[in-house]
Amino acid sequence: MLPLKAMGKQQYILVTGGAGYIGSHTVVELKAAGFIPVIADDFRNANRIVLNGLTELINEEPLLHEVDVCNSTDMRELFEKYPFVGVIHFAAYKAVGESVLDPLKYYHNNIQGLVNVLDLALEFSVLNVVFSSSCTVYGEPEGVKVVNEDSPKSKPNSPYGNTKAIGEQILADVFKSNPELKIMNLRYFNPVGAHPSALIGEFPIGKPNNLLPFVTQTGIGKQQELTVFGNDYPTIDGTCVRDYIHVVDLAKAHVKAINFLSSKEDGVIEAVNVGTGNGTSILEVINIFEEVAGKSLNWKFGPRRPGDVIEIYADASKANRLLEWQAEYTISDAVEHAWKWEQTIVDYE
Ligand code: WQD
Numbered sequence: 001m002l003p004l005k006a007m008g009k010q011q012y013i014l015v016t017g018g019a020g021y022i023g024s025h026t027v028v029e030l031k032a033a034g035f036i037p038v039i040a041d042d043f044r045n046a047n048r049i050v051l052n053g054l055t056e057l058i059n060e061e062p063l064l065h066e067v068d069v070c071n072s073t074d075m076r077e078l079f080e081k082y083p084f085v086g087v088i089h090f091a092a093y094k095a096v097g098e099s100v101l102d103p104l105k106y107y108h109n110n111i112q113g114l115v116n117v118l119d120l121a122l123e124f125s126v127l128n129v130v131f132s133s134s135c136t137v138y139g140e141p142e143g144v145k146v147v148n149e150d151s152p153k154s155k156p157n158s159p160y161g162n163t164k165a166i167g168e169q170i171l172a173d174v175f176k177s178n179p180e181l182k183i184m185n186l187r188y189f190n191p192v193g194a195h196p197s198a199l200i201g202e203f204p205i206g207k208p209n210n211l212l213p214f215v216t217q218t219g220i221g222k223q224q225e226l227t228v229f230g231n232d233y234p235t236i237d238g239t240c241v242r243d244y245i246h247v248v249d250l251a252k253a254h255v256k257a258i259n260f261l262s263s264k265e266d267g268v269i270e271a272v273n274v275g276t277g278n279g280t281s282i283l284e285v286i287n288i289f290e291e292v293a294g295k296s297l298n299w300k301f302g303p304r305r306p307g308d309v310i311e312i313y314a315d316a317s318k319a320n321r322l323l324e325w326q327a328e329y330t331i332s333d334a335v336e337h338a339w340k341w342e343q344t345i346v347d348y349e
Pocket of ligand 1: 135188209210226241308
């Protein structure tokens with residue numbers, strides 16, 4: 001597979017939401033692979049502190065434009081300024097619980113942002129498009145724990161999940177009318193961890209919704225106690241099971257996706273699961289944390305959380321076959337890096 005950089009031209013890649021958790025780690029991997037990432041982010045869901053760590057990791061100030069992807073005038077200026085060869089679209093709200101409380105915030109931003117980016121990509125013939133999708137498009141898999149890309153999909157459990165399913169449908173429809181497009185829907189499982197350098201990581205805004213940041217914040221004393229939502233599920237130990245994928249492995253999958261699309265002469269549209277292929281329960285995550293941190297965690301059982309899927313993890317064989325990608329870090333590596341990161345940002349606001 002000929003990597004894009006080997007083609008000689010300056011390979012600018014637009015990374016919307018590139019100052020965010022997954023976006024920032026992807027910027028690092030794009031740079032390491034010889035691309036020129038251009039960040040479009042208005043910091044509504046990102047912390048500017050990330051720029052310090054990014055600068056150190058890529059050995060220069062990142063190309064950054066503080067723009068709202070829903071503002072097509074500002075976004076157009078980017079496409080006029082840079083000869084993008086690809087776009088990776090991360091910019092979207094992503095909190096499942098919040099999306100239930102404020103669905104229009106999610107439909108407006110997540111759908112309008114994608115439509116804007118697609119409009120401009122077509123106008124400027126930026127044909128390589130990677131979309132940040134999610135395993136939530138599978139909804140509650142009927143009786144299966146391991147899902148592949150052709151697994152039956154039930155209605156996603158939240159407006160957030162709906163915006164990802166609708167996003168994939170929009171891309172499929174646009175591909176039908178523009179078959180020259182080359183599209184990759186990356187369906188993330190549960191992104192966790194931080195860069196091993198502890199120079200970049202996740203900055204949850206307010207109380208974390210997700211498990212691992214809540215665990216590490218409880219470990220450091222920012223949160224009093226972790227509540228494990230439900231202990232009577234039909235799983236290995238009664239708690240929910242997820243496929244926790246290290247954010248650096250996830251970032252590398254995006255580089256592989258860009259290279260895959262760019263190596264194609266003709267149009268293509270694919271969906272690919274990005275997960276480890278292993279399931280881990282909440283109690284197992286807690287045990288790993290206590291082992292890594294060398295301290296016990298303050299936690300208790302609580303009631304089930306509405307909308308939770310019982311058990312889901314990836315059949316990641318298509319990513320391996322198509323993208324020559326597989327996860328290299330384990331859940332223990334992710335917990336170790338997340339804990340190191342939590343101790344690093346203990347003094348940040
Ligand atoms: C995991 C498990 C909780 C917090 C996430 C993202 C979503 C998507 C898929 C990318 C569940 C339990 C959590 C806590 C707990 N990713 N939990 N106590 O719900 O699988 O969804 O991955 O698109 O965007 O939100 O992840 O980390 O919220 O929950 O017991 O304080 O941990 O009930 O079983 P989830 P999560």
